[in-house]
Amino acid sequence: PAAVPRPLLTFLVPTWNTQPRYLDALLASVRGQAPGLARLVFSDDGSTSGATLAWLDDRAGEADVVVVRGEANGGIAAATNAALAHAATPWVTMLDHDDALAPGAVEMIAATLAGRPDAAFLYTDEVVADAELAPKDYLLKPAYDPVLLSGVNYINHLSVYRTDRLRAIGGLRDGFQGSQDYDLLLRYLDGVPPTAVVHLPYPAYLWRRHESSFSTEHEEVAVNNARK
16 A cells, blocks of 8 residues: 555534533544644634634644634535644644544545545545533445436545645535535536445544534535535
């Protein structure tokens, strides 16, 4: 396998009035990974919560963390793109502000990419968790199938992108709230040979589903934007 760059991966984390306990869990899950491989860019989307802003203030300047401030609420696509502008690693991925990584995730990704220098994209399996991050379900995904992907975003989390290609297509687009990651996947993978798409069958991502998460609260909006 080829040697992997260090750091290898930047996690893009849009925040908006996020509960500090969720941010604590997210940060701890990243810092519990193999050292030296990952960085975090928190992109705040005009938060008005003093607790959220204080948490970000306390982390700004730490060695593995960048904090980007948005003066107004511009939406998740704009906030993610603002984070992308600060990524300085060959690979990036998105981590929702109330989610977390499973132990060993970054190390497994690094080992997989080291063996696949031709890869243009990598995705993992994921865990569906409750509000306390207790596992409730597992999404064990099939191999890459562009026909299946054209009808349903079965890839979802964790999606690992080459930074240069992601920037070349303009990052995320506004107007697909709740399904902006699906729109991005379809555009990013257009023209990528299926052999360059790697499925890592490891439940690397803990997806916290709770009453105030966007996918729960605005499911109809997300579904309509997925159809669009």
